[in-house]
Amino acid sequence: MKPFWVYMLRCADSSYYIGHTDDLELRVAQHTSGIVPGYTSGRRPVVLVYATDFTSRDEARERELQLKGWSRRKKEALVREDWSGIQRFARGPDRVRPSTPARPSERTEQGGPTLRTNGEENQEFSRTSRRENTESVRAERSANRIHRVP
Numbered sequence: 347m348k349p350f351w352v353y354m355l356r357c358a359d360s361s362y363y364i365g366h367t368d369d370l371e372l373r374v375a376q377h378t379s380g381i382v383p384g385y386t387s388g389r390r391p392v393v394l395v396y397a398t399d400f401t402s403r404d405e406a407r408e409r410e411l412q413l414k415g416w417s418r419r420k421k422e423a424l425v426r427e428d429w430s431g432i433q434r435f436a437r438g439p440d441r442v443r444p445s446t447p448a449r450p451s452e453r454t455e456q457g458g459p460t461l462r463t464n465g466e467e468n469q470e471f472s473r474t475s476r477r478e479n480t481e482s483v484r485a486e487r488s489a490n491r492i493h494r495v496p
Contacts, residue, residue, distance in 0.1 A: 349399035350406035352413065354421065357389035362421055364413045366406040370397055395425045 351370040355363040355377060363386050367373035374394050377386045386392050400406040413421065416435075423431030 347401065349401065350403045351397055351399050352406050352409045353394060354396040354413065354425065355386060355392040356395045357386060357392050359389050361389060362395075362418070363389075363392065364410055364421075366403070366410045368403070 348368055350366060350368050351373075352364070352366045353370060353374065355365075355374070357363060363377070365373070373382075374392075376382045377392050378390065380387045380390055398409070400409065413424070416424070417437065420432055420435040423429075423435055
């Protein structure tokens with residue numbers, strides 16, 4: 347079965363373009379030559395800086411959308427394979443900043459800080475949940491073959 351690819355290009359203006367395809371070499375050649383109208387056509391030359399393969403188009407599309415939501419710093423950490431940097435640059439409503447004390451209204455009955463997730467029920471924050479999240483990221487990373495492009 348032919349793999350589906352998620353790829354990241356660095357454009358001449360130092361911006362990043364993320365896409366997915368079932369033929370990585372052809373798609374990169376199309377971007378490089380300017381055949382593909384759109385974002386990259388006016389930002390050539392482009393350089394492939396990251397690519398990873400998936401077994402289904404749905405998985406590739408899901409990863410593409412995830413990467414498009416990442417900050418520039420987080421994308422650059424991915425290109426460098428800086429896994430601690432990826433965690434450091436994470437953002438979102440469930441991200442607790444250690445330097446920000448929890449307000450009394452955001453404490454659990456036990457007195458610990460809580461997380462709010464899009465108005466859903468509060469979840470107690472603990473080192474265990476952070477560790478479990480780190481382990482799930484490692485498992486996902488090992489499940490998907492990541493290809494570093496020089």
